[in-house]
Amino acid sequence: MHKEVTSNKPGVCPKCGMTLIPVEKEESKMDHSMHNMQSSSISSWWNKFKISMTMSMGMDHTGLAGREMAKMMEEDIRNKFFISLFLTIPIVALTYISVSFSKSWLLLVLTTPVYFYCGWIFLYSSYIAIKQKTLNMAVLIAVGITAAYLFSIILTFIGSSETFYEASAMLTTFVLFGHWMEMKSRRGTTDALQALFNLVPPQARVIRNGKEEMIPTSEVKIRNILLLKPGDKVPVDGEIVEGETAIDESLVTGESIPVSKSKGDLVIGGSINTSGSVKFMATKIGGDTVLAQIVKMVETAQNSKAPGQKIADRFAKYLVIVAVGGGLITFFVWFFILGQPILFALTFAISTVVIACPDALGLATPTAVAVGTGLGAKHNILIKDAPTLEQVSKIQAIVLDKTGTLTEGKPKITNIITTKNFTQDEILEFAGSVEAKSGHPLSKAILERITLDKLTLKEVSKFNSISGYGVEATVQGKDILIGTIKLMNDRGVDVKSIQKELDSFLIEGKTIMLISIDKNIAGVIAVQDLAKETSKIAVSKMKELGLEVAMITGDNKKTAEIIGKSLGIDRIFSEVLPEDKEQYVKKLQSEGKFTAMVGDGVNDAPALARSDIGIAIGAGTDVAIETANVVLMKSDPMDILRAIILSKATVRKMKENLVWASIYNLLAIPIAAGVLYPNFGITLKPEFAALLMSISSIIVAVNAVSLKNIEKKLI
Structure with a gap:
């Protein structure tokens, strides 16, 4: 196609x-x-x-x-x-x-x-x-x-x-x-x-005029309200508007454990509703759904051409001319110069044309690309195109964003310290009220604790986000400042009264959020984002492949070093603002290293775009699909390693096929033209030339399919 x-x-x-x-x-x-x-x-x-x-x-x-x-x-x-x-x-x-x-x-x-x-x-x-x-x-x-x-x-x-x-x-x-x-x-x-x-069901339950109605999935419109019952497949992407359930997304994203869903959560078409009944509003249909985007990415990759294939295609085009010309020259030499019978000369001429067919050369990389991208998709590794599949094998340095890549990305509150004038509940209510406006990953930990303790949020005004440092706002007439030690120092807030606790938290590798009220330190909330189970072994395996592994984070230097060292990472970029991440990627590139950046595909978008290979992990978002060259649907750092192993194996098959196809054509054409006949009496008839040409193509195809043998390394 x-x-x-x-x-x-x-x-x-x-x-x-x-x-x-x-x-x-x-x-x-x-x-x-x-x-x-x-x-x-x-x-x-x-x-x-x-x-x-x-x-x-x-x-x-x-x-x-x-x-x-x-x-x-x-x-x-x-x-x-x-x-x-x-x-x-x-x-x-x-x-x-x-x-x-x-x-x-x-x-x-x-x-x-x-x-x-x-x-x-x-x-x-x-x-x-x-x-x-x-x-x-x-x-x-x-x-x-x-x-x-x-x-x-x-x-x-x-x-x-x-x-x-x-x-x-x-x-x-x-x-x-x-x-x-x-x-x-x-x-x-x-x-x-x-x-x-x-995976997409042929029919969907739509709620119309308060009644349930079965319609073809293709007729579902955006903003339609659909009903899911236990065991139903989700027909389109949408947002839950009523009810609670657990959705099995393993066939789409690879996550093996059903995900709890309630009002406001998104559902992905093709996943399976395992428990409760919910109503959801269709937000994406047809080719815009996550599943369709996944398939489109793999399809695009399989139809794209690797750099090596473009060279092979150009060579094959000229080989056609050489074959036709060679056939004519062969006939001319045997018939007109050597005076052989016309049937004899014609035999060599036809064999020359047939055996020179660049079929194997044309198949050399497309078959390997098709198998490689298909294997990747099977293991939730989506590679955008053939050049990317080839270039992943060239990675020399890899920058791993800490949050969401190496860690769970779900920080939990471990400690709350208050000064004499404030209680723990007051600190949580003030901090939660302000953080609810920020959308920062750490804010979720505070809001979860507020829900658990059954506290109430207060009205907030004059909210301002200070990128990379914290937030500030006015709550009930009080000036609230939440953020890093540096932010407190810059605003003249004295933190000496809790310095001992701060040092202890930093030694333990925890992230701290200081809270000041009317320029007086009120307390500190310590949170910790635990490393994923596979992070350490993934880093170790990457280093075994000869890759330089670096971690990048907005955490302070002490916290970053504790986490990095525990995972075996030597090069650590700490206290990096989101907009500055791409500068560190550029720094590695300036050292002559072919650099990959791994992040969540949202606030890492500039760095993903700057890198030679952008890898979005745990992503199904539009931003990730648009920005990254590789999308890892699961949040497993081992998938980074699997993508590299797959790329190296695919490139190896490409090279093997190109070498075989090139040697075949270089040797086969002169033999078919009759160079061995004068001394050895060897004649290659057209039918056997066709057989050899077909065998050559089959060898290339079978060699590409043998790429599936590496699948055991991807499990």
Whole structure:
């Protein structure tokens, strides 16, 4: 599938010759997406026959957007292969056995359907390619089977007993078999992504006029109120407006434990409601849902080209010219210069054209990319494109944002210290009232404690956020200041009375929030964000790979160092404001290191964009998907390591395939042209050249599929 090709009018794809299909959502453009293809349109045998006869070569048409077309093309190639094989067997048998009658006419009858029906995809594709003033693999195959077929007809009419019918038939059969195997090798990834689409239920319960009504999921509109009962799949993304439940999001995000949901919480289409009944309002439908974005990312990655593939494509284009030219030169040398019979010269010429098909070269990286991105998606590692898949293997330094990446991102209050003039409840109420306006991660810890202690929030005015340092506001006529020691010092607040407690908290690696009321220190709240269970081992494994690991945080130096050292991180950037994080990424880049940044995809967006590879962890947000090159749906630091391992393995397969395909072409072309015949008497007939070409392509496809063997390292 060449999804990137669009047109404002009907026609065919200039790259492959496939008929362009109208896109449902954009009437002004057309591409060959099969999303709107109805089963009824291909149900009759006549429609299937027409599609089959206008279908181009299937190698580049296995993208997810055309998954129905990909499936249909694989079936078509398979059917054509078996028909071709069924007819080729008697053709070969008649060719190599002696019979009492003239067999050329019978061979013509048997070969004609092989050429015109089974080989039509090559003929049609080559016609489109030439019409578009380009050359591709189909041209080479078409030249080979046509030359053998037409010369055989001429030889039949002049009464010759020697023909090339078996070469034309075997060439068609072997190439069809190679394409069928290649398409099967890539189908697994497409099927896996199709399974994601199948997570969405076909129908949804919508509340209309106070009554429950079942409608197709495709008819759900934004702001519709939907009902979920226990065991229901969530049809679209939305926000709960009534009720409480637990949602199993494991099939979408990979999180194994059901997540508690209540009013105001978001639900993701494709997840499963495990307990209570809730009502939710649809906020995203169709292609805008998280699940659709995941599939779109993987689809885009599989249809993109790695830098190495772009070079291979250019080489393959010239190889087509070399093959055609080589075939002509081979014929000229053997027939005109060396004076060999025309059939002898033609044998070498056709073999040269056939064996030089850059099929394996064209498959070298796309198959590896398809398998690699599919494996990543299976393990909740979403890689945006093929260049990213390749570049992740080059990472030399990695910057890990502390909160949410290395730690749980859910700080808990561990200590509350007050001065003589204030009580603990007063401190919590003043701090909570102000922090409720901030949305800072630490504010959640205070608000949870207020709810637990059944305290009440007060009215707040003149709220102001001091980025990276704290907040200030007026509550019941009192000036409230909450933040770091530096903020207190800058505002002239004396903290000596609680300095001992502050030092103790800092030694323990806790984050502290000081509270002053009317410029008098009132107390301090200590919170701690615990490291994730897998953080330490992930850091250790990264260092084993030779990566320089750095941690970046807004915490003070002492707290940052305690946390960093406990995880085995030596390079620590502390007291960093959100807007300054990208400067530290730039610092590592200035040291000549290919640098990755890992963060939550929200306040780390500038740093993610600045880095060579941006990795958003535990993300399903729009910001993460837009900003990062890699999105890790789970909040597991080990997934960072898995992404690197996957990238290195995929790049290794790409290189192996490119090396094999290049060596094959360099050695095969001169052998097919007959360089070994004068000294060794070796002749490579066209049918065996086709067999070798197909085997080469299959080797590349199988080698790419063997990438799945690393899956045990991703678990």
